[in-house]
Amino acid sequence: MLKIIVDAMGGDNAPAEIVKGALQALRERKDFKLVFTGMEKAVAAELKKYKYDASRVEVVDCAETITNDDVPTSAVRTKKDSSLVVGLRLLKEDEEAGGFVSAGSTGAVLTGGVMLVGRIKGVHRPALCPALPNVRGTQTLLCDCGANAECKPAYLSQFALMASVYGKTAFEMEKPHVGLLSNGTEEHKGDPLHQEAYALLKQTAGIEFAGNVEGRDIMYGDVDVVVSDGFSGNVALKSIEGCGKMVATVLRSSFASSLGGKLAYLRARKYIGKLTTALDYSRYGGSVFLGLKKVVVKSHGSSKAKSICPSVIQAVDACRGNLIGEISARLETEIAAEQE
């Protein structure tokens, strides 16, 4: 049976919310097993709080935890008994293991993913790819949103390929339209990296390149995939996050400012809730780390159970949709074409 490994110690709300969320996913999907890596006592104490099918849950004890204060590269090398390193090793070595979910240090997940799980043959650089809500009511994939601060044009073209495959296998996008994130829609926009990437994307077979897009187009949703270097993709993602917080804060203080406001809120709550839901991209899970030999999902550091649950399901779906096989096949075609 498919195993999804969950880093029980990663993130601000570990292990309580991690265990809770993963067990929710276990109830929703019957076709996988959970393997928690983490301090056994702490995890067991959380598990005790819930009813679940014990035959589908396993705990692998680890003595260490990697935190945000650790330097990723050295932490992955030295903290060999950490929940993250043990989890990623298991992912690599256990044939039944298909996916790994962590809300821990992004840097450590990225470094560990590349070092311990390894890249798919032909992948220049794996990339983080979250799904963001858009005005159309669907999702826009943003790739890369932070794994690679420095990029070459060829990386961006591969991000487009991998994210397109991801869109097809996991989001029912038939022919994902790909936009290149730039500072304007005209072809000549951007710095040399983006101008060269534009030229390369135009020639990339197997993707539907729609030209340059701007930051606003991520949420407008006119394209399905937005390709970006990891630096500006991260800026876009975090800017949207900041805007979401601004919305929540202003609405709260506005309605709380008077009795009339509080009364109006009682009636409006339901409708405003749709906005909160629409802006909350954690309900789609985390960011998939595309380009590794197995499925790795990075959930937000502040994840609670309601984001861990979709992250685990996201990992299950990616395995069921054969994400890794599809990306490998796509890249093999690519490599074969280049050698011709």
Added chain:
Amino acid sequence: MLKIIVDAMGGDNAPAEIVKGALQALRERKDFKLVFTGMEKAVAAELKKYKYDASRVEVVDCAETITNDDVPTSAVRTKKDSSLVVGLRLLKEDEEAGGFVSAGSTGAVLTGGVMLVGRIKGVHRPALCPALPNVRGTQTLLCDCGANAECKPAYLSQFALMASVYGKTAFEMEKPHVGLLSNGTEEHKGDPLHQEAYALLKQTAGIEFAGNVEGRDIMYGDVDVVVSDGFSGNVALKSIEGCGKMVATVLRSSFASSLGGKLAYLRARKYIGKLTTALDYSRYGGSVFLGLKKVVVKSHGSSKAKSICPSVIQAVDACRGNLIGEISARLETEIAAEQE
């Protein structure tokens, strides 16, 4: 008397909304004159609709208009009788002229500003600097948000200087705290450009450097000035714009979805309006193009009267606050220090 020149033909809603908004500003402030550049007949037809002090309004007839379809550099060179070129020439040549406002092509305003008005001595690259609303209820200055897709570390350090001066002279920021937009808050984050810019900003005298910030910090407002290369600054600005549109669209459709929603909206409208106002950064005017010898304000291409009015007032305030003089003085100190 101080003259503010307004490009009556620039933007999607020219000349009607431009004339309307500029006249609103004329009513609000008594200490300046308006000079419209544009097709005299069209401008006069709009002016006719309003009552205003004719002794404070002048129209300079121009036969041409630069559009977004024009290539900025060649348009500025060849369309010599366009509202933009005539306006910028007037700004340079007329001693009383202190500021210029346009909602026209950003590229043409930038190119025209540099070519026709010129840079302040010592300025590497002028930069666009809008004021964005933040959770604290104040504004965050974002510089550069699109004038320079390619930057060097020294440019970013100067953006910090210029935006800090702007914050002091126009926003009552006593000691503006400056953050560097990056893909994480740690010092080592970013590509070489941003790592070098970090090192340089740490040594830049006369600014309060607070380290790296992320996209979300623009709206969190923990710093007063966010310095960025023009590429990622533009991505941030546009991402926030897209998020704002998402909010408006979701709220509209949510409340419109049922009779109960429509009724709830009647009571909630006032409170939701505060959100719309909070997110609408055009109420602060446009982006000031910092580093030119006179004040140039770029208003959003879709500007209506309610954004043109604050843009004109912004130009008046910048002149009154001696923005140009202060930036020049600051850079002279800088140049003197470098020569020692």
